[in-house]
Amino acid sequence: MEYDSIQCISTSDGLAEEEIQHHHHQFSSSKIHNVNVVPSTTTSVHDLLECPVCTNSMYPPIHQCHNGHTLCSTCKTRVHNRCPTCRQELGDIRCLALEKVAESLEFPCKYCPLGCPEIFPYYSKLKHELICNFRPYSCPYAGSECSVVGDIPYLVTHLRDDHKVDMHSGCTFNHRYVKSNPREVFNCFGQYFCLHFEAFQLSMAPVYMAFVRFMGDEEDARNYSYSLEVGGNGRKLIWEGTPRSIRDGHRKVRDSHDGLIIQRNMALFFSGGERKELKLRVTGRIWKEPPNPDAAVGPCIPNLSL
Numbered sequence: 642m643e644y645d646s647i648q649c650i651s652t653s654d655g656l657a658e659e660e661i662q663h664h665h666h667q668f669s670s671s672k673i674h675n676v677n678v679v680p681s682t683t684t685s686v687h688d689l690l691e692c693p694v695c696t697n698s699m700y701p702p703i704h705q706c707h708n709g710h711t712l713c714s715t716c717k718t719r720v721h722n723r724c725p726t727c728r729q730e731l732g733d734i735r736c737l738a739l740e741k742v743a744e745s746l747e748f749p750c751k752y753c754p755l756g757c758p759e760i761f762p763y764y765s766k767l768k769h770e771l772i773c774n775f776r777p778y779s780c781p782y783a784g785s786e787c788s789v790v791g792d793i794p795y796l797v798t799h800l801r802d803d804h805k806v807d808m809h810s811g812c813t814f815n816h817r818y819v820k821s822n823p824r825e826v827f828n829c830f831g832q833y834f835c836l837h838f839e840a841f842q843l844s845m846a847p848v849y850m851a852f853v854r855f856m857g858d859e860e861d862a863r864n865y866s867y868s869l870e871v872g873g874n875g876r877k878l879i880w881e882g883t884p885r886s887i888r889d890g891h892r893k894v895r896d897s898h899d900g901l902i903i904q905r906n907m908a909l910f911f912s913g914g915e916r917k918e919l920k921l922r923v924t925g926r927i928w929k930e931p932p933n934p935d936a937a938v939g940p941c942i943p944n945l946s947l
């Protein structure tokens with residue numbers, strides 16, 4: 642075999658298409674907006690370190706079959722001891738040469754096409770990528786398993802077109818909620834904010850909760866504040882807070898109770914006393930905070946879990 646010496650770094654050549662499709666990870670099959678081409682000097686080596694089965698980057702232990710086809714340790718556990726490329730028995734062979742090659746390399750962050758300028762040794766790249774500020778955002782639509790990712794302008798379009806979310810311009814809002822779980826996006830100060838409203842159980846008691854999330858990173862979210870007001874029958878509840886970044890999942894914000902919480906009996910009272918129908922009017926405002934030199938000292942996320 643004339644290619645013996647390089648076979649342990651073979652790529653996806655010869656791999657059945659359906660195999661790739663089948664194992665394709667959610668992230669790599671999702672849409673990323675504005676992707677340019679990664680510089681070609683790193684592409685070839687990078688390709689060698691890409692698992693031909695799942696297309697994720699491979700980290701030690703990197704495995705290979707008797708014929709030298711490589712695959713990542715996650716895929717190895719899934720293929721029932723059969724090489725996905727040549728269908729031979731897989732065995733338990735590590736590809737140390739490729740692991741050593743990887744160790745000696747530096748790569749740009751995988752979000753380099755989205756603007757990240759950072760370069761890392763291969764094995765610390767993954768750590769950075771989990772927190773990279775240029776990583777795409779997940780779709781903030783609540784209560785769905787939507788897997789769309791992208792930058793903010795892309796997600797705004799997606800929310801409007803695919804989730805039929807209402808778009809508003811301006812920093813104040815006045816909304817009448819009936820039963821449904823509406824979602825709205827506000828455009829003010831050139832930024833986008835999502836208004837959430839939902840019902841859940843808080844220590845066995847049904848409550849309603851409203852909160853605002855910022856479509857951007859937490860660092861930038863701190864530049865804004867918002868207030869929510871709900872009332873009726875001569876009573877009023879007011880909440881003032883910092884919008885949470887959409888990096889924090891909808892559920893995480895909800896579970897930290899970081900928003901306006903309305904007990905169900907109070908909500909019905911606001912809705913008009915005896916009525917069983919929920920009719921809340923929520924008004925709100927978003928404003929920009931003056932630059933605060935202390936802002937960098939601590940995170941704005943309160944630990945409100947009870």
Ligand SMILES: [Zn+2]
Pocket residue numbers: 692693694695696697712713714715716717
């Ligand atoms: Zn894999």
Ligand SMILES: [Zn+2]
Pocket residue numbers: 706707708709710724725726727728729
């Ligand atoms: Zn093989």
Ligand SMILES: [Zn+2]
Pocket residue numbers: 750751752753757758759769770773774775
């Ligand atoms: Zn990065």
Ligand SMILES: [Zn+2]
Pocket residue numbers: 780781782787788789799800803804
């Ligand atoms: Zn979505």
